[in-house]
Amino acid sequence: MKYNYSSIITVHPEVIEGRPGTLVIESFVVDVPEGNTKDETCYFVEALIRCNLKSLADVSERMAVQDRTEPINH
Template sequence: MLYTQNPNQRQTYKDPNMVEMVTRYHIHDLSPNQCSSSLVQTIDAPLPLVWSVVRRFDNPQAYKRFVRSCSLLYGDGGIGSLREVQVVSGLPAGTSMERLDALDDESHVMGFSIVGGDHRLSNYRSIMSLHDNGEGGGGKTVVVESYVVDVPPGSTKEDTCLFADTIVKCNHRSLARIAEKMASP
């Protein structure tokens, strides 16, 4: 059994495969000026379908509602690719430059880093892993996403994590709605 490090929202993992994946990808060493969180969403859709939406580094707006548009600046959507994301109005940001750091179609893992832009998520690194939920006959996907980010001057770890958690949770809910709609007959 494994517990994630987020004290506000502890997750328990019993499946040995999930424990191994969470241990490998979602336990982070932090500097004193950083915060981290791990968030989980269960989606009532098969893993291959959910992965087909998530893995498209060139099309985050397919499920990330805070993304207005995305342009691939370098690469073909594989590891090392660089994208510029235009953020919807109303957020304290306009653009984000993001690099794809990990993409594993076999293990269903994707990770990216924010490398520029006009926002407060300095040194943001995210990793997302998708897992088949074998309970009750399958057909469901468990999404685990964790991140590490610097705490901006004048802010607290709690406020920084609350801000980032809110965005990630909205993305997860949107991904669930879209994938479940695609999976329904």
């Protein structure tokens, strides 16, 4: 099954629980394939987004622990 999908990801510096952090927002548009409902399609795409954002968080946290990150306002 093919999904026509496009997304926009925005990254915003934020203070989270008193510590500097990053808020990542992804918005998307997807065509509902024939034979699927809107809810089924959104559930599938949202699961992919959650997985991608979790991977991004894991990589970012590993980089921060290894001190391989640079401040946004350098």
